[in-house]
Amino acid sequence: MRARTCLSALALLRTTAASAQTIRAQPPGRQAPALPRIAAPHGRPALFVDGAPFLVLGAQANNSSNHASVLPQVWQTVEQLGANTLEMPVA
Numbered sequence: 001m002r003a004r005t006c007l008s009a010l011a012l013l014r015t016t017a018a019s020a021q022t023i024r025a026q027p028p029g030r031q032a033p034a035l036p037r038i039a040a041p042h043g044r045p046a047l048f049v050d051g052a053p054f055l056v057l058g059a060q061a062n063n064s065s066n067h068a069s070v071l072p073q074v075w076q077t078v079e080q081l082g083a084n085t086l087e088m089p090v091a
Contacts, residue, residue: 059083066091 036049047054059078066089078086 056085057081057083058085058087061086061088063089 034051036047036054038045038047040046047056059081061074074086074088
């Protein structure tokens with residue numbers, strides 16, 4: 001359960017950062033999209049992105065995968081898995 005919560009939190013951070021960039025890029029007078037949020041409409045917390053539930057399909061890279069020489073293999077594996085979220089150590 002804790003790993004799922006961490007992945008959800010990471011997904012929220014990632015999508016919030018992406019949304020913040022989109023919001024800043026909006027031309028004047030245009031309504032900005034809603035920021036991602038965690039809500040519990042049916043008693044269970046869920047991550048909502050663009051007003052719809054976001055299913056986190058996460059992958060986790062091991063501790064040595066943050067080196068630039070390993071990243072092409074990491075991205076290829078994430079793509080093969082069909083993941084939309086990656087948890088990775090930052091050094």
